[in-house]
Amino acid sequence: MPTYVIDGYAVGSIVVTGGGTPTTGSTFRLDPNWSASAAALTVTVTDDDTGFSGSAATVLDGGQTGVVITAAGATVGSGVIRLGNGFVFSDPVAGSVTLYQVMIGSSVVGYVTTAPLQPGVMYTVTSTLATTAAGVPYGSLALLDYEQGDDNSLTGGSGNDSLRGGDGADTLSGGAGNDTILGGAGNDVISGGAGNDSLSGEDGDDRFLIVNASGIDSVFGGAGNDTISYAGATTGANVLFTGTGSGSQNLVGVTATTFSGIEAFEGGEFNDTLNASLITASVTLSGNGGADTINGGGGADALFGGDGADTIAGNAGNDLIDGGSSNDFLYGGLGNNTLVGGAGNDWLEASTGNDLLEGGEGIDSLYGGDANDTLYGGGDADSLYGGNGNDFLDGGDGNDLIDGGAGNDTLRGAAGNDSLYGQGGVDTFLIGDNEGVDALFGGASTDVLDTSLATGGVTVTYSGSGTGTVATVGTTATFSSVEALQGGAGNDTVFGGSGAERVNAGDGDDLLYGGAGSDSLAGGAGNDTLYAGSGTDTLLGDEGDDTFVVNPGDGTVNIFGGTGNDTVDFTAIGTAVEVDFSGAGAGITDIGPSDVSFSGVELIRTGAGNDTVNGGAGADRVETGAGNDRIFGGAGADILSGEDGRDSIEGGDGNDTLIGGAGIDTLYGGTGLDVIDYSASNAAVNINLRTWTATGGHAEGDVLAGVDGVVGSAFDDTIIGFDDESTSAGDFYYNIFEGGAGNDLIEGRGGSDALFGGADNDTVLGGDGNDTVDGGDGNDVLTGDAGNDTMSGGAGNDQLSGGTGNDSMDGGSGDDAMDGGSGNDAIAGGEGNDTLLGGAGNDTMSGGAGRDTYVFTPGSGSDVITDLDLTLIEGQFADRLDVSGLVDGTGNPVNWADAVVTSDGAGGALITFPGGETIRLVGIDPALISDKEDLVALGVPCFTTGTRLLTDRGEVPVEAIRAGDLVMTADHGLQPVIWAGGRHLDAAALASQPLLRPVLIRDGALGNRGDVLVSPNHAVLAEVDGAEMLVRAKHLAETGDARFRIAKGRREVGYHHILLERHGIVFAQGMATETLYPGPMAVAALGPAVAAEIALAFPLLAPVLAGLAEAELLYGPTARPVAKRRQLLSGPNPNRRAAA
Template structure:
């Protein structure tokens, strides 16, 4: 071959094969047809008689068996044989074997398979210019019946697809009613359907649509596999009752314009939104025109492009109606039509250079190029090309245009690839023989991907789907396996695997070795446990454990990634990251590090179902979300000889933990409402933010609740607990069911130091319970409730209105600031109320208590022999000591004042025989709440009435203002626990005649501050007023006036419009007079009721306006009346 056929751009300038005459003499071109030809040495289809390898070369530069093959359209098979041949495949999916010689192959359009074989060949995958359109037809007479046979006249037409050459046309019928669709071979009018040469349009090929009911409809749809243009067909013999609508659509489903040339008896109208007419109606009543008539016919022309045409035939009147459709003609832009035309589309070609030094051109399309033996030059051209193999001396250029991503596939070759440091798409390939000796190189450029035989990279990679990755998994592209003794990464050996499961719901079983697993996205199940697990910590004889290197041969690292993962490790100190999602994590045995991450995680630092599995000093971070964390279980107590009913795993006869350092867990709950449970040994727990539930288990734990309203249970052991902010509930009492010494006093407790808790509530309204042994409680700020339980505790309420139960034992309780309620309990207690209006319940059990009320209006109940009570004098001071029930059984108490203001004194305790048993002292105690007690008789217009029977509105005789109605009555019962809520001094007994002149007429009992009217010569002498009021407690110097000891009492107050003097048990005494002190001594409900009746009393002016009925003597003044 002296040169390429230079006119080949659609077979160049040989229009009719380069200008040669088409006669019976050979012209030098072996020409194929438009069909699928087999062109080889036996081919005789060339119209001029040219043959392959027939020694018939006649063109300039060609000799002997040099053939020029023009295969033309169709999917051809060409074997050009010997000689320097030129082969032009034309359109279609061609297969070309060039044979020996220096050949040139041009595949043309289509996805071709091109092989140069031996010789120095030049191969083009495509090489074409824009083609001219070809006219094709949809022919009714080429359809088949139900059984695949040719149609006959009147036979029904079924839905089917017809290959018209370059496109497939699918014919489909949609029916409403029972229309008939049949094949007809009547002669029809086909004028204008095929304007030039008529093509294969046949006047005796047609379809008839027949309807016989009004409203019946048949829709005929033609779908084209590619766009077509200049469509034409006729609708013939349109009967009177027929309505025909033609619609055409482009590739986007939009209607396109239709042109109608209607006969004189056809009415054509435009009834849609697209230009042109598309609706046809017959304008001839009772027409009987033939199918060849032009009057009842319409020529349909559609410029296009279109991909779908619909012909809708509807009967619009009664009777019958029918239409005939001719064959349909249209233009198609082909791959190749004949040997003179080429395609505008690029093919996906297969090119094989064979032996020799070839030059290969893939050109456009996604080509596959095999260069074969010899130093070849391969050009991929546009689009995504693949180059298979290579040899020494080759050069490959992938090209850069089109949809570019080229691949050089060197798999199966013993090579190494060195990338150009300045160009990631270029490089040098070095070839080696079987002994790894270098045999040569090849080069490449514009290659995006280079493939070589996989070499293990040490990473077991998932597919991105739902993988099951274990020892049987073979899906890794580099051949890496699980537990295949193929570890190659730095620091790894043997069965140490790195597994990247990637996305999908994967199941991973990492097995033996120290594995690193990344679950990726999806709900993964990951297990890294191995056989033969043993603890890293020695417990005692009989329990296996590891030492040395065995403690590090299964150190797993797991990342769950996103999704709801299930992760289980096992032996040795593993590290686990749950990632996002609601994960379930089981750390197994030994010292694990676990991060739950975001989501509501369930974390078990133990090995589920195994006591051994709980062993290990785990560090667990819950992260965000409402997590459930178990870091251990209760196996042993660290205290030797502890309660025998505590758990002792493995060996019930054990007396303590053989290894108190093997389960010291650290837990961080993080954000969210977490539930945390630790167990054996001294754990460290941080609840984090949120409303957490924390269980410390046995041994000496440190628990910090942090932010949120937490519930904390310290469990057995001497715990240190901090609630921090939030309204926390803290129970450090360790009142375990079934234990023997959970609430045993130190005197009989075999281990008095195994539950000494230190608890701090922090900010918020906390509730704290400790229990056994000497505990320390700090309420912190807020209204706290503190219960110290038994033994010698220290309780500090801090700021706020605290409620403190010191419990039994020699306790120290300090309410600090706020209106606190403190119950000292049994034992020699030291109680300080601190600032605020405190209520302190002391006991009278004989222990020596010291009570300091501090500043404010304190109420102190109870006192026993040896107690020291100091009400305090700072602040808004008004303290009350209530000794109700303090007298010895059958005996009495006697109060003796030691200060001039009668705020300091002693309480003497006498037995039933009037023997002095002992004393208690008090100081700075005040009380001024006047009242009567039940049984006191009050003079009324209807006689003397017991005070408890009076009602509001009853009239009472007054000394100054006659009969006055009662405006308000108040009653207060004091007994038992109620004494903590409302405290007054014990009542004063005024015996009959003690006030002189036989008054009172009977023994009467009043409150200590109730004022009696005294009228005698001394009052006139000393005070210039004959009638004065004196508090009952200031009259105890008189014979027959004494204090009472009682366990309960009731005080009754009644109020008039003004302060009055009334007759009670025959003696004159006062009614209730509201003042600062008396009002403060009342309960809130009674005080509010008085304010509702007398709103002016809320103000200072109102109280001052409610003046006393008589002059009231002070204590030192009253002493003048009691001194003989």
């Protein structure tokens, strides 16, 4: 059978007035503290019907059984169940409600209702339904969910109800009758209704609603910030606080109403009187509608007028007073108050505190009090009066009248055409952008015009003493009795007048002109320009690089440069100027009627007169301009420039820079490290400190003495230093030269020189001493010569030669050629395809990026390569070792078998050659270079396509010669060709391997008919030091002889080789040259496939080709000795001739 669950009330929860069972006319209520989760019954009925049946103990439905359980789980009763008597009553919310007795047997075990009861509401029984409950449907009975902690809404009836709100934010309404309402915890809304009610908010921020028909209520706010509201009243209220949170209230229809624990009142739409003047606690009073009268007390009150023409007085305490809309009167009273007029034409009046007054919309009148007040007019045409104290007044929009009153006030008109009066005190007038046409009247004291609010530059023009105009973006103002100016962040322009103006231009690059009075002009931050006037002026640069301009007719000028690089400019003075420095950046000037003193100045600039400048103890900078000037630097590191004219410049003590400029100048460095600077010359200069001569450009005719360094021009200069102490008239026996732009020639000669070539293609020679040589950009030729030199090539394809000494060299970017010379050198190639030659000594070399070549010569010592690149590119490593200059014990060029590869003991490889030379390869595993194929090839003798060789058939192109053909040799006549082969290199191959580009031998250079192209390592017969020797073609190209050069424009080439039974001298178009010599490096370069091909053609060479025997043992020696590179390149050029 179906089961039905019904909510019910326990017998003890229903309290009948006077006790007993309810009858018609009796009253009852549900316990005010009742909660469903704690006190509700659960009635479970099992029945085959949908409603109760049975009407008496003797008329039962035995199939209708039930069990009644409390909220705690206890069983009240069980068995055959029925409904007993019913009681009908009226609920203020649900209307007509019936309460039924739940019975098991003859016992009443609980109650059920057709609608939920409201806890605490007093109900009156209007009728009873005795034994007529049969047939009540289960679904017509109420479910009960009231919880004390929820946000509940309880409405009392016409009786004397007792309502309790619980923990939630409840809404409690007593209705008619003398009700007792307790809000409980939470922020409750409570209204007593008709009758004399007792209303208590208890905890939380509660709100009590009082209307005209409320009766004589007693209101207790309790804890929290509680409010009494007359929002629903139809007449005005009279409220008087007589104590903290307590007092009386009066409303038509409500008499002798009292309250306590109340922190705020809200008036209604009528004329309320809210008075807290008798208490010192803080309250919040809001008039809302109507013309309200509100008086605060001694606390920090919040007073709001709302709509209507309100009168509000703060009295004591720091109050917030807001008039709201309409025309209000607001009085601050004692304390530091905030008064807000809002909409309407308001009157705001401060008193003794530091008050804030905001007029808002409307035509307002604001009056400051005795202290330091802040007044904002807002919109429309307002009147602001500061009163006593140092006030801030801002008119806002509209055409305002602003009167600062006594004290040092700050006044701003803002938008609109305003009139501002400073009155007494030192007043400040603020000017910004788009603020209309204002009139400013300063008053008796020294007042200030402040333009710091302007976003751009400001122009201020003084027309008289303290009078003038100021213009910003959208603002034009006239001023009078305003003696001082404070600029802003823009680039301001100020024109002084007849008065004694005081100007601080502020940030920005400002332009300031003094006037006829004794002015004080301060540039502030930024690069400012200041002009003195005819009075006794004081000019202050402050921060930035400032310029002080002195003109004819100026009065006494006192200049203070401040921080930055500041300049005093006398160029407008047409006559001679004499300047005497009295200290670092300080001195005096006599220019006739004007006396100028200065300090904190870094540069003195004079004009076209014959000027005299005597420097002081600091680092002076002087530019004298045209005229025959005399400059003496004095102590300190001075920069002295004569510019045009016949100038005499003496540096004095310190490390000075002397710039003669155009004209025949006398330049004497004095003591210290002194430099003459020709960087502004209009042509190249030639300076020789050895002979003390100077020619060319601005140097022409200059007389030099006591100079240690030279800066060249932007042209092709020649700068030669002194040799040693005997040729130096300076204080130091070394040179500091800087060539600048142009293709310069710089020779340091004696001493440890610092030489800088600068841009373009320079030639720099260090000479003796430990020199610093820097080529700069361009393709430079740098020579360190003797001493431990530091050399840097910079950008470009540079040639660096260290000479003797332990040199440090850095090629920089570009394809550099670097020769360390003798000594233990450190050589770094940098970027590019560099050639590094350590020379004698134990050198350390690093090629850097690019495909680099390391060149070694006999006696080169124990060298180290730190970054050898073994990347394999078309059969060759990216970096190469050129050991063509090394020889074995018999004087012949070394081959792969002569190189002994071992470990260096530190993870790298060590290569040792017969002459004792060693090469340490840092980080290179010896196993990577131990095989002959891994050793760098030194050269492969071969011809290019088209070269004609002399044979028994006459001259035949080399590419047409085959094995078995007879070729003519110089030593053995016609000899058979054992093997012939070739290799073609296209443009890409030549671009990636530029060292394989052919060498062009011009017609007739070595007896050849027509030009001949050969590989760079191919050897030709020539006479060297009186003997016939084989000379490699690439070495001939390095001699500088125009008949031999690298064919860089060749885009592709074919190389061909012929092998005879022994090494021979053959004739190529009349030129005597070698055949292929199958040494290990040649075979390695040809590759294993070609080596195997040669072994088949010449089996006797198989051990040589396999690296098991030396070529000289099985094949024989070379036809002639091979000349060393240094033999060819040292001394006079060799006598080259064709073989007979």
